[in-house]
Amino acid sequence: MPDLPDAGACYELLARMTLIRRFEEEAGRQYQRAKAGGFLHLAIGEEATIVGTTSVMRDEDYLIGTYRTHGHAIARGTDPERVMAELFGRVGGTSGGRGGSMHIFDREKRFMGGYGIVGGNLPIAAGLALSSEYKGEDAVTVCMFGDGASNTGNFGETMNLAALWKLPLLFLVENNLYGMGTSVERHSAQTDLSKKAEGYGIPGERIDGMDVIAVREAVAAGLREAREERRPTLIEAFTYRYRGHSAADPEVYREREEVEEWRRKDPIEAFARRCVEAGVLGEREVAEVREKADERVEAAVAAAEESPEPALDSLYESLYVVGEAGGWYAVDERSPEPHRGEREEAEMPQAARKLAEAGAAYAGRPDGPVEGGD
Amino acid sequence: MATLRMREALRDAMAEEMRRDEAVFVMGEDVGVFQGAFKVTEGLLDEFGERRVRDTPISENTIVGAGVGAAIGGLRPVVELMTVNFALLALDQIVNHAAAIPYMFNGQARVPLVVRMPGGGGHQLGPTHSHSFEALFLQVPGLLVACPSTPADGKALLKAAIRDDNPVVFIEHEGLYGARGEVPENGEAEPLSFGEAAVRREGGDVTIVGILKMAHVAEEAARTLANEHGVEAEVIDPRTLRPLDLDTILASVRKTNRAVIVEEGWPHGGVGANLATLITEQAFDHLDAPVQRVTGADVPMPYARRLEQAAIPHPEHVVQAALAALEGSI
Numbered sequence: 001m002p003d004l005p006d007a008g009a010c011y012e013l014l015a016r017m018t019l020i021r022r023f024e025e026e027a028g029r030q031y032q033r034a035k036a037g038g039f040l041h042l043a044i045g046e047e048a049t050i051v052g053t054t055s056v057m058r059d060e061d062y063l064i065g066t067y068r069t070h071g072h073a074i075a076r077g078t079d080p081e082r083v084m085a086e087l088f089g090r091v092g093g094t095s096g097g098r099g100g101s102m103h104i105f106d107r108e109k110r111f112m113g114g115y116g117i118v119g120g121n122l123p124i125a126a127g128l129a130l131s132s133e134y135k136g137e138d139a140v141t142v143c144m145f146g147d148g149a150s151n152t153g154n155f156g157e158t159m160n161l162a163a164l165w166k167l168p169l170l171f172l173v174e175n176n177l178y179g180m181g182t183s184v185e186r187h188s189a190q191t192d193l194s195k196k197a198e199g200y201g202i203p204g205e206r207i208d209g210m211d212v213i214a215v216r217e218a219v220a221a222g223l224r225e226a227r228e229e230r231r232p233t234l235i236e237a238f239t240y241r242y243r244g245h246s247a248a249d250p251e252v253y254r255e256r257e258e259v260e261e262w263r264r265k266d267p268i269e270a271f272a273r274r275c276v277e278a279g280v281l282g283e284r285e286v287a288e289v290r291e292k293a294d295e296r297v298e299a300a301v302a303a304a305e306e307s308p309e310p311a312l313d314s315l316y317e318s319l320y321v322v323g324e325a326g327g328w329y330a331v332d333e334r335s336p337e338p339h340r341g342e343r344e345e346a347e348m349p350q351a352a353r354k355l356a357e358a359g360a361a362y363a364g365r366p367d368g369p370v371e372g373g374d
Numbered sequence: 375m376a377t378l379r380m381r382e383a384l385r386d387a388m389a390e391e392m393r394r395d396e397a398v399f400v401m402g403e404d405v406g407v408f409q410g411a412f413k414v415t416e417g418l419l420d421e422f423g424e425r426r427v428r429d430t431p432i433s434e435n436t437i438v439g440a441g442v443g444a445a446i447g448g449l450r451p452v453v454e455l456m457t458v459n460f461a462l463l464a465l466d467q468i469v470n471h472a473a474a475i476p477y478m479f480n481g482q483a484r485v486p487l488v489v490r491m492p493g494g495g496g497h498q499l500g501p502t503h504s505h506s507f508e509a510l511f512l513q514v515p516g517l518l519v520a521c522p523s524t525p526a527d528g529k530a531l532l533k534a535a536i537r538d539d540n541p542v543v544f545i546e547h548e549g550l551y552g553a554r555g556e557v558p559e560n561g562e563a564e565p566l567s568f569g570e571a572a573v574r575r576e577g578g579d580v581t582i583v584g585i586l587k588m589a590h591v592a593e594e595a596a597r598t599l600a601n602e603h604g605v606e607a608e609v610i611d612p613r614t615l616r617p618l619d620l621d622t623i624l625a626s627v628r629k630t631n632r633a634v635i636v637e638e639g640w641p642h643g644g645v646g647a648n649l650a651t652l653i654t655e656q657a658f659d660h661l662d663a664p665v666q667r668v669t670g671a672d673v674p675m676p677y678a679r680r681l682e683q684a685a686i687p688h689p690e691h692v693v694q695a696a697l698a699a700l701e702g703s704i
Contacts, residue, residue, distance in 0.1 A: 062447075096480040105479040113479060117470050124471065127443020127451075134399070134449060136424065157436035164431065164665040177480065318481035319516055321539035 052215025150180025
């Protein structure tokens with residue numbers, strides 16, 4: 001078993017994992033209260049894989065992940081307040097409420113998203129790594145994805161490109177044993193996922209994703225390979241989500257005993273126990289970490305509650321960088337000349353508003369029928 | 375000015391932008407050693423080397439996705455896809471990622487990416503190499519769509535596309551790569567702004583809108599209308615479909631009171647369908663006849679020359695449509 005780092009580092013690892021755990025538990029509660037909409041994918045149980053990885057990354061490195069990445073952003077240093085506000089669909093969210101739970105993004109922290117398409121982030125990771133390579137920069141891109149994504153065409157295409165072009169990339173598959181509700185044995189002919197990129201010349205390694213120190217060591221080695229040798233590697237971290245795939249998952253595909261067994265290997269409790277037993281951290285510090293996480297998450301909920309909902313007139317913001325070109329970028333975005341809808345909107349503000357609220361594409365259409373309108 | 379073929383004009387646009395900006399690079403299947411499947415990237419590898427002219431594996435979604443990532447990372451990739459049909463393999467990256475990322479991350483990431491692709495029929499390439507998907511890309515908010523019909527526009531628009539901070543789907547027509555035209559040389563002309571239609575021919579009787587190769591078909595039809603029917607058609611080439619210079623089209627329709635739209639793509643939900651709706655919504659009171667559409671046939675592109683030609687609009691179809699719009703007035 002690899003040695004523990006110093007007390008400060010251990011405290012930080014425990015604090016990050018605990019904060020993510022508490023954040024996710026609270027996000028689940030807020031979802032039950034209908035404060036967050038859509039799908040909610042929680043990473044409870046996967047904290048060691050996340051925090052072990054980010055703890056050895058440099059600030060300039062890129063991290064790109066999946067739709068289960070509230071914790072990844074927090075691990076990179078994004079304020080929990082901003083992640084919670086994004087779940088609430090508020091202006092104060094990481095994407096101002098435009099992305100939601102599946103699309104967290106924080107450019108400043110080089111957390112490059114948050115992608116809702118399984119496997120969709122792999123080619124983008126290759127492009128980010130290419131941009132670093134092209135500019136002669138040292139940054140490495142860490143691409144995290146689930147076991148299910150290893151079956152997509154993007155996996156094979158991206159592994160090939162990464163090896164062919166010697167890109168500074170580290171792939172990390174968060175193998176939580178299920179692609180949604182389908183177990184690895186039922187979704188992948190090769191169940192040793194670390195071998196799936198060998199044919200492309202990318203060596204793989206299996207590690208215990210519930211052990212934050214093991215993850216740290218493996219990722220640090222992978223980062224070195226990528227940074228210094230321009231050799232991408234694939235790490236398969238075994239981990240487990242205690243909750244369902246999303247909040248709407250009845251979990252008919254696995255036994256309660258299996259979940260209980262993994263809970264006994266809880267990455268946070270195990271790490272806290274180890275730190276205490278080794279005399280690196282005291283019980284009081286462990287308790288303090290929990291209290292601080294509770295407080296921070298409480299503050300995150302309060303901040304998210306206070307953040308306003310996006311204004312209706314912000315609907316088209318950030319869609320385009322609009323230059324000096326005339327013409328209509330979108331059907332109902334205007335050229336400098338007012339068009340019919342705009343003139344008549346003043347006379348029929350209610351109809352236009354109803355259309356806009358209904359999400360109609362032709363929000364300015366003056367005389368269109370309002371389906372279901374009163 | 376120099377007389378160049380479309381493929382040379384496009385090549386010059388890329389070369390000039392690559393000389394101007396180190397962040398611009400080209401990648402795609404066979405763009406380097408092979409010099410491009412349609413020879414559009416000819417000579418680029420020699421001048422710029424393998425770092426900036428990158429041959430890729432046949433992995434369309436990953437090529438475009440790598441372009442998306444590189445663009446987010448601060449580069450200006452120009453990705454070539456061998457045909458528009460192959461772009462369907464990359465629709466996930468084009469629609470779910472390139473187009474959505476600026477919006478869904480609230481402007482924190484921009485995707486200054488150009489995806490070039492040739493389409494269109496006429497070379498007997500059959501149902502997997504010769505379709506027209508302008509309408510498909512036009513529908514996606516977040517994308518810009520260019521469809522040049524002359525070498526000068528091809529060069530000016532491609533330069534503009536490379537400098538634009540939005541993702542651009544740049545549709546070329548296979549049948550126009552060899553077409554010649556006067557093109558401003560290095561430094562002689564500014565890039566052309568997106569959203570500026572060209573009035574190819576002025577006339578007061580009927581407005582004909584045509585894109586890509588159909589812009590030329592529209593002009594030929596207009597000559598026939600003038601010579602044989604005494605009808606003066608106004609021919610408009612929108613040049614970009616997003617943003618769309620609807621004002622120029624509407625001004626023309628308000629003058630002529632009649633509109634014909636010509637495209638090579640399929641009729642249902644096509645460019646013409648969209649434009650006809652916009653004209654009807656915005657200029658209904660000015661129309662003296664229903665908007666006429668001339669489109670490709672509603673079939674996958676057939677191979678046999680006779681059938682392929684039957685599936686593509688020709689000037690006589692445009693003439694007929696214009697005369698139908700004018701029925702009773704001449």
